[in-house]
Amino acid sequence: MKNKTYKIKSKIWRWPGDVGWHFVTLEKKLSKDIRDVYGKGFVKIQARVGKSVWATSLFPHKESNAYLICVNKKIRKEEDIFEGDEMMISFSIV
Secondary structure (H helix, E strand, O other): OOOOEEEEEEEOEEOOOOOOOEEEEOOHHHHHHHHHHHOOOOEEEEEEEOOEEEEEEEEEEOOOOEEEEEOOHHHHHHOOOOOOOEEEEEEEEO
16 A cells, blocks of 8 residues: 555545644545554555645544544645635555
8 A cells, every 4th residue: 555646535624623623534445445454543644735745644533434634724825725625635655
């Protein structure tokens, strides 16, 4: 699974509360495939949206039984992304 690039289309959403974290959710099947190889914890990735590339992790999310990717404020601003937007994001496991 390393060195393979995954592309997903997902709606960006804001974590409830005052912190302002924004995430996209991976499909359950893809999340399961990754969990089967890497376990249930965080998985380091390199993510890309448009021209922006950043290092982050897949976050395990118990409620959705899927992984999440955090899209930080700098990336959202550079790529003109807002809560509720459907976006293409690609990532590779590092």
